[in-house]
Every structure is written in C-alpha cells, then in structure tokens.
Amino acid sequence: MPLQLIFTSAPQGLTPGRSGYCTIARHRAIPDRLAQLLESVGTPHERPEGETFTFRLLEAGGKNWYVLSRFVARGLDYTQRDNRLAHHLIFSLEEATVLPPPAAIAGRWKGWLDEWSGPPTWLEGEDRPLQLETQTPLTPAVAWREETGTGAKAAWLINASGPASVALLNPPETLRLLRLLAEASALLGKSAWAATFTTDATTTGTEGFLWAVNSTSASATIDFTTAKSLPAPAGEVARQAAVGLPPPKASAKPVERRANSPGTTVASSNTSAWIIGGVFILAAGSVAIFLLNRSTEVTAPSTVVEVKSQPSPVDTAKTDEILKANRALNEIQGLMESDDFMAAARLWLETSTLSPSFVRNYREQVLPRILGNFSASVAKQLLARLERPGILNDPKSVKDAVVEAKEAMRLGAELAVPQDDQWKRLGATLDRAQSLTGIEVRPTMIIPGEWRTGESGPNSPSQADFALSRAAADAIAKFVESSGATQRESVQVRIRLTEFTSPHLRDDQSKFLNGEIRRLPQSTWIESTPEPGKLPAIGINLSSRRNEASLNFQNGEGARANANRLIEVILPKGERQCFALIGDLKALQTLNLGPNALILDPDTGVIRPAPWAESAVNAFLWVNGSIGLYPDGHEFPDRDLPSIRATRSVLETDIIRLENKQGPGTPPYEIIAARRRLFKEGKFLEAGAPWSIQAIDANGAAGPRLLEFR
Structure with a gap:
C-alpha cells in the first residue's frame, strides 16, 4: 500500500x-x-x-x-x-x-x-x-x-x-x-x-x-x-x-513420410488382386509363370519430400541489412518531406554506423539534401518553440529546447554541416534558449523605499524594517483580498525571501517557508510561521498605525541598509505574487530579453513586445505609477501617458530632438544620421535600438529601467 x-x-x-x-x-x-x-x-x-x-x-x-x-x-x-x-x-x-x-x-x-x-x-x-x-x-x-x-x-x-x-x-x-x-x-x-x-x-x-x-x-x-x-x-x-506483443514463432520443421505410407499399401493390394485374378483365368498356367509374376510385382514409388536448405547466416545478415537499409531510406525521405531534418540526420548517422554499404549506395541521394537544409530547418523549428506565447512560464519546454539545440549542434558537427549564416543562426538560437533558462516570470510589485536596520554584531541576530508607502499598501491590500483571506479564515501560503538583483531571475536554491495570510479587524498580516520562541522570519503588516515589511535574520544580514530584496508568496492554488523591496534603485540590474522580444507592426508602425515576451512585461506593477516602452535616448520627464506600445511618432520626435540638440550629452552626428536613415527606410526597431521598459512615476519622471531589448 x-x-x-x-x-x-x-x-x-x-x-x-x-x-x-x-x-x-x-x-x-x-x-x-x-x-x-x-x-x-x-x-x-x-x-x-x-x-x-x-x-x-x-x-x-x-x-x-x-x-x-x-x-x-x-x-x-x-x-x-x-x-x-x-x-x-x-x-x-x-x-x-x-x-x-x-x-x-x-x-x-x-x-x-x-x-x-x-x-x-x-x-x-x-x-x-x-x-x-x-x-x-x-x-x-x-x-x-x-x-x-x-x-x-x-x-x-x-x-x-x-x-x-x-x-x-x-x-x-x-x-x-x-x-x-x-x-x-x-x-x-x-x-x-x-x-x-x-x-x-x-x-x-x-x-x-x-x-x-x-x-x-x-x-x-x-x-x-x-x-x-x-x-x-x-x-x-x-x-x-x-x-499486442509479438506471438512466439512456430516451428518450421519439415514432416517426413514413411515408405509404407497408405499410398504404398493401396498400390501393393491392387497388384496382389491382379495376380489372383490371373490365376483363376489361366488355371492351366505353370508355377514358373506365377512365380515370375510375383518377382516382377510393381510397387508404388516412395514419396520424396524436398527440404530446401536453410540460408546461411551470412545470407540472412545480408538480407536483413538490405531490408533495414530500405526502411531507413524510406523513413529518412519521409522525415525530410515533413521538414524534420534533425531526425533525418540522426537516422542517417545511426544507419551509416550499422551499414557502411548504406552510405555508399545513398550518399549522393540523401546527404546533400540533409546538409543543405539542416541548419535552417532546425533553427526555424527551435525558434518557433522559443517564440511561443507562454514560453517564459514553461521552464521545462525551455530546457527541452536547450537539449535539442545542443543535440542539433552535435549532429551538425558530426555531419560536417556547412559553417554558413544558417549554422551561425542555429548557434545563436542555442544561446538564446540557454539565456531563457535563467528566467522565471512572476507577478512583481516594484516598491521603492528605505530600510531601517538594527544589529548588535556581524554574527548576532538582526532585523530590517521597510516602510511601505500608501500606494504600496493599497496594492498589497488588493492582493490580500484576491487571495480569499477573511477575518474568519486565514489562507495558508508558502513564502520565501531572496535577493533581488534583476527582475524575473530564476532561483532554485532559496527555500520556501510555511506561512499564512491573516486578516484581523485592525490589521492584515502576510508572514511566515515562526519557530518556537522566535519572531517570524518574514512579515508584511498593514494597519492603521503603520504599513511595513519586517525581516528577522539569524545573523547580521539585516544591517544592509541599501539592499534590494524580494518576498515571494505562493497561494494554495499555485498563484504567485512577489514584492520587490528596493533600497537602492541604482543597484538594480536591467534584464535583457534581446531584440527579438520586440516586433514591428508594418501597417501601423507600432512597436510592441512579441507575444512570447508579453508575460515578462505585463508582470510588473510599479506602485508609484506605470511602465512604458521607450527608444534609446528618450528624455524624461515625459508628460504623455506611458504605454508598452510605442508609435513611430515617439521615435521621430526623439530623432528630431537629437538633431537639434547641442552641448554635453549629444550623441555623435554619425549616430543621429544613422538613426534618421533607418527611420526613413522603415526600420523603426533598429532606429530606436536599444529599446527598454521604463518605470514612470505620476509626474512623468523615470524610475528604474526594468527590461531592455539589446
């Protein structure tokens, strides 16, 4: 059991x-x-x-x-x-x-x-x-x-x-x-x-x-x-x-027939009857004639069973090799027709190892087609998987893509695939897949503020408190309400604390603690379950007196006043929410998703996140305002409403401003001229590169840069 x-x-x-x-x-x-x-x-x-x-x-x-x-x-x-x-x-x-x-x-x-x-x-x-x-x-x-x-x-x-x-x-x-x-x-x-x-x-x-x-x-x-x-x-x-399972093979032994089979007996009886009839008809015959008739009695010939000799092991092996080669050839051709050149390449190499004659017979027929299409086909299929909506929330698919890309590079090297642009594109696809393995998209509130710390030595317990603004407290209260917690029933959660060096970084090392969301008439708590005789390691308190996050450490870790930390909460159904408590905005590193994470709508000229990257952008909640997509060199404050869909007019306005700008901070003329040329050619993505997702406060001032597409 x-x-x-x-x-x-x-x-x-x-x-x-x-x-x-x-x-x-x-x-x-x-x-x-x-x-x-x-x-x-x-x-x-x-x-x-x-x-x-x-x-x-x-x-x-x-x-x-x-x-x-x-x-x-x-x-x-x-x-x-x-x-x-x-x-x-x-x-x-x-x-x-x-x-x-x-x-x-x-x-x-x-x-x-x-x-x-x-x-x-x-x-x-x-x-x-x-x-x-x-x-x-x-x-x-x-x-x-x-x-x-x-x-x-x-x-x-x-x-x-x-x-x-x-x-x-x-x-x-x-x-x-x-x-x-x-x-x-x-x-x-x-x-x-x-x-x-x-x-x-x-x-x-x-x-x-x-x-x-x-x-x-x-x-x-x-x-x-x-x-x-x-x-x-x-x-x-x-x-x-x-x-079902294959049945056991039946015996193929030939069955021999004896010489005194029923056919022989019948023939002998017929001969004896003829002799007796001759005696009655020729009553005057002599004994010599009778004996002569017996000595020349005709007997039926014995049945001869022809048993074909079994083929030799060598002949059997050759026949089996031919059959396998034919099957492999048909499968390889079918895989190439379905644009699965990776499987075709793998089968070609496996069959070539087992049957050298297969290589001699079909090299000119098969190998050039595999070599000519391998890199482009595999790169296209891998990119289709990596650019699927939701891929950033599916780490297993990303890992599978990395494994497949590495296998493709190994097969290509073994086949001596041409080292052309398509091969380089395949290598770049592997790099891109590997970069995604370190990303885990989770809804994240970005909360700037200051830490108040207290400690009595580097190895002594320490505490760090982070005051929450009214906007942050309101956003957290909405999360608590959506969790299902009431004054009658708390919600059991899993909670952990990690360093926050950059958004959406995967952390498979930090451990979760048991915790709960508890609502009382005068306060609301999100906190870990404390060990006996100790304060909760992680806690967020919302009340009429104060709104703050409190952390208790067993060592002097809490003394760092400029730390950036992340509290992650998992609800019973698996929904996650992260609270990024930022003590040092300058120390926050931007996450680079690469230029392929943006797309251009050719009809409208709008630049926006690609479908596969949308979850990473939409996961942010900047409690002091909102977020927007901006080209390189955009000036703030910007009184326009932030948007993650950038129009061509935003880009053109920036280029005009740069063309008329003078003094310190002005880019070289060659750079501005190149951006204007790309804009005229309709290459808006390149003209504004590198683009970034920027946090903007209610007054249009820039907050932290969260994502870039470099």
Whole structure:
C-alpha cells in the first residue's frame, strides 16, 4: 500500500495550530519536506463535478518519490465555503517497479476520497497490499482503437527516448482518458513510471508533466476531435500498440513420410488382386509363370519430400541489412518531406554506423539534401518553440529546447554541416534558449523605499524594517483580498525571501517557508510561521498605525541598509505574487530579453513586445505609477501617458530632438544620421535600438529601467 496524504479545509489540521487548508491525514513515514511540497501543490480543481488527476516525480529526503494525486471540489467546508480536497498516493521506486502504470492505478483504485469528515489522523496500515479492480490487458491498445481508429496511435505519446512531451486536447471523460494514458504507458515497459501527466493543465499548469491534457504549450499536440483522420505512426512500438506483443514463432520443421505410407499399401493390394485374378483365368498356367509374376510385382514409388536448405547466416545478415537499409531510406525521405531534418540526420548517422554499404549506395541521394537544409530547418523549428506565447512560464519546454539545440549542434558537427549564416543562426538560437533558462516570470510589485536596520554584531541576530508607502499598501491590500483571506479564515501560503538583483531571475536554491495570510479587524498580516520562541522570519503588516515589511535574520544580514530584496508568496492554488523591496534603485540590474522580444507592426508602425515576451512585461506593477516602452535616448520627464506600445511618432520626435540638440550629452552626428536613415527606410526597431521598459512615476519622471531589448 502506498503512503497517503490528504489535504483539505478543516478547523484543525494535523499540525497543532494549523487551520484552513492544511494536511488533515498522512502516514508518519512521509518525510516532512515531501509533505511540504505536496501542501504547496494545493487543490487545483474548482468545479463541483468531475476530478483532476496528476502524476509527478518529486525529490525529498534524499529520495525520489512517485506521487499520484486526485483533486476534487465537493460540498462546503466548516466555514460554509466551497470545499476542495487533494488525495495523494506516494510510491517508492521499489513499489513502482512491480505495479501497473500510474494511470491504470488512478482508474482502478476505488479508495479515492471526496471529503474528510473525521478528526486529524495519523494513518496506519501502509503494509497492506493495494487493491485494484480487474482490467483487460493494456495491449493491444483497444481504447485508442475505439477513439482514434487504430491502437497504433497510442505510440503518438512515445518517442525514441521514452515518453514524449505532448498536449492532449478534447479528450473523452476522465476514466476513459486514464485508460488511454495507461495503454500508452504500457508501451514503455519498465519506463512506464517516467510518463508524468495531468488530466487538466488549465488548473495544474504544465510544469513537471510530459502528458498534459488541455495544455497549449507543448511542442506536439493530439486533438481527439481530429485524431481519426490523421495517419497512424509507424514502427515497432506502433505495431505493438495495434496488435499486442509479438506471438512466439512456430516451428518450421519439415514432416517426413514413411515408405509404407497408405499410398504404398493401396498400390501393393491392387497388384496382389491382379495376380489372383490371373490365376483363376489361366488355371492351366505353370508355377514358373506365377512365380515370375510375383518377382516382377510393381510397387508404388516412395514419396520424396524436398527440404530446401536453410540460408546461411551470412545470407540472412545480408538480407536483413538490405531490408533495414530500405526502411531507413524510406523513413529518412519521409522525415525530410515533413521538414524534420534533425531526425533525418540522426537516422542517417545511426544507419551509416550499422551499414557502411548504406552510405555508399545513398550518399549522393540523401546527404546533400540533409546538409543543405539542416541548419535552417532546425533553427526555424527551435525558434518557433522559443517564440511561443507562454514560453517564459514553461521552464521545462525551455530546457527541452536547450537539449535539442545542443543535440542539433552535435549532429551538425558530426555531419560536417556547412559553417554558413544558417549554422551561425542555429548557434545563436542555442544561446538564446540557454539565456531563457535563467528566467522565471512572476507577478512583481516594484516598491521603492528605505530600510531601517538594527544589529548588535556581524554574527548576532538582526532585523530590517521597510516602510511601505500608501500606494504600496493599497496594492498589497488588493492582493490580500484576491487571495480569499477573511477575518474568519486565514489562507495558508508558502513564502520565501531572496535577493533581488534583476527582475524575473530564476532561483532554485532559496527555500520556501510555511506561512499564512491573516486578516484581523485592525490589521492584515502576510508572514511566515515562526519557530518556537522566535519572531517570524518574514512579515508584511498593514494597519492603521503603520504599513511595513519586517525581516528577522539569524545573523547580521539585516544591517544592509541599501539592499534590494524580494518576498515571494505562493497561494494554495499555485498563484504567485512577489514584492520587490528596493533600497537602492541604482543597484538594480536591467534584464535583457534581446531584440527579438520586440516586433514591428508594418501597417501601423507600432512597436510592441512579441507575444512570447508579453508575460515578462505585463508582470510588473510599479506602485508609484506605470511602465512604458521607450527608444534609446528618450528624455524624461515625459508628460504623455506611458504605454508598452510605442508609435513611430515617439521615435521621430526623439530623432528630431537629437538633431537639434547641442552641448554635453549629444550623441555623435554619425549616430543621429544613422538613426534618421533607418527611420526613413522603415526600420523603426533598429532606429530606436536599444529599446527598454521604463518605470514612470505620476509626474512623468523615470524610475528604474526594468527590461531592455539589446
């Protein structure tokens, strides 16, 4: 029996002092770190009907854990608000190796809970076996055949290295969907437990899931409304999905027939009858004639079975090599026709290693086409993935793109692809993908102010307080209201403190603490859960007396009066909010998204963020004003309303101003003339480069520069 953890809304949690959404039941053997990770998942299911399943891999306590989860929303909780429940099954690696695929368990186990009505409980009995309903074999893929026309299409979810990253749209109802996922998982054999999935990515997100239902961010998509009309995949995995495991080969031994077979016996009998008839007709014949007739008796010839000699191992190997080469040639040509030159190149190299004759026979037919199209094709496909809307919120897709780009560079080098402009473009695409791995877009309030510090030595505990302006307090109050916290019910959160050197930087090292959002009649708190006898490490207090953020450190870290720090809060459903407390605006580093993060509308001349970069721009809230997009050298204060869509008139006005400017700070004439020339040619992006996203206060004065496109 796997370990279990149940998370729901309750007046008293398993941990003393916890209420609201919290752990209400769990096995003691679950590591505390794993329990915290599962609590941070929340309850991503809001509809009163249906259910959401996920399967993910988590690391905690120095071990990897396989977590199968079910989320539901049923009835009302103790405060008469909508209640939601998360039920987690936690498997070890040893358990996973002997169990059916997780999607099969999700559909076959009938112990899932919809609600919890008892007191907080430490669960027992993890040694009992997992009881599953019986089910028909997962191969052949019968459900896929019924839904898509052939079971072979279950192989759409598999690639050469294991489970593919796939989005599934318009699926059937949940239990039917789980059967489809289970049949696809079964094709992976022992790797079935590597196929992480979510049955509703719109509520759970896609991070950590290879098979994501209702996702719009995966590079490959399966739409069940059109699946029947699409061609089925080829290959051994598809064949296995369609017909099941290959049957054992029958013996081909020839059957020999004995010389005294029924045919021989009948012939001998006919001869004897002829002899006896001759005796009766020729009664006067002599004994010599009779003996002569017997000695010349005709016997039927023995049946001869011709057994062809088996081909030699050499002949068999040559035939097999020819068949494989023909299949490889057809697959390579098909991949090139579908513009998948990376897969074509990989298959060419693999086949060339196995069959030197393949290279001799097809080099002139295949290799020039691969070499001529490889760089441009792969770069185009990678850029399409990197420029997909939402890519900055999908770190897994970014990492996959980096891996694929590195593999493309390796394959290109092995093939000796021409080192032309397209090859350089492919290398630049790898650099761009790698730069995105360090970005994590989160809604961020930019709050300038000053730190008040206190400490009694570099190794002694210290404190830092940050006064919040009325505008900042109002913005934070709106966040608290949207969180669902009331005076009757607090909201459990995860909270952490990090350095804020530049916007949207990924931080996988700083740890989250448990915390809560608490509203009282006279004050509102966002704070971490304090250790016994200590003050909360992180706290934000809004009240009629004061509005401030307070930090308590175990060392002298709080003494830095010019620090820039970030408080990040994660709500139960996974929504995030960051509060950037800026003590030194000059120390804040601008995040460079590159020139490709801007696009020009040729019809209107408007310059704006590209769709893939919009989330990074829209994530900012400058509490003292708003943000705008400006060309290089723009002068402030600017009385016009800031906008992230810059018109050509803004650019032209800047160029005219520079042309008439004199004195210190005036750019060289050559630079101004080059910008004018680019403007006349309609190259507005180049004429204003480098562009930047700038914070602007209510008086039009410039605040920190947050993003640039250099």
